[in-house]
Amino acid sequence: MTTAILELLENDAKMSVEQIASSLNVSEKEVSAAIAEYEEKDIIAGYKTLIDWEKVGDTGVTALIEVKVIPQRGQGFERIAERISQYDEVDSVYLMSGGFDIAVTVRGKSLREVACFVSEKLAPLEYVTSTATHFVLKKFKDKGIMYTNTEKNQERGHAF
Secondary structure (H helix, E strand, C coil): CHHHHHHHHHHCCCCCHHHHHHHHCCCHHHHHHHHHHHHHCCCCCCCCCCCCHHHHCCCCEEEEEEEEECCECCCECHHHHHHHHCCCCEEEEEECCCCCCEEEEEEECCHHHHHHHHHHHHCCCCCEEEEEEEECCCCCEECCEECCCHHHHCCCCCCC
């Protein structure tokens, strides 16, 4: 039951205790107790609504920033990741494998605002050795949610 409740809530945070209990064939009391425990232990870290900002006229931009850093003795990447996470512009911070160390997702009102964030706040941080910024041009799917129906909105041609 443990992961089943979490999976249901991850897919639809609006599911009621009653709906979850019915789906899993358990009591509402069991579901309520489990959810309360998950929240208390920070297993459920929060509830978010995924919004398609383009549909309400928001012209903001999202960027994925690759960051290379020098890991600190005894702390690895933790301290620098925590520091980066403190900025309001930052949506997410991930430790990565591959050609860079940390991936940072940032949201800003304009390309210029994101560029200023990188040049004035992120790049000058101690232990940051380089950054590479990639701007999101269009979202097709985010956190499992489709933003557009590409077959409906685009005609596909075939080359033979």
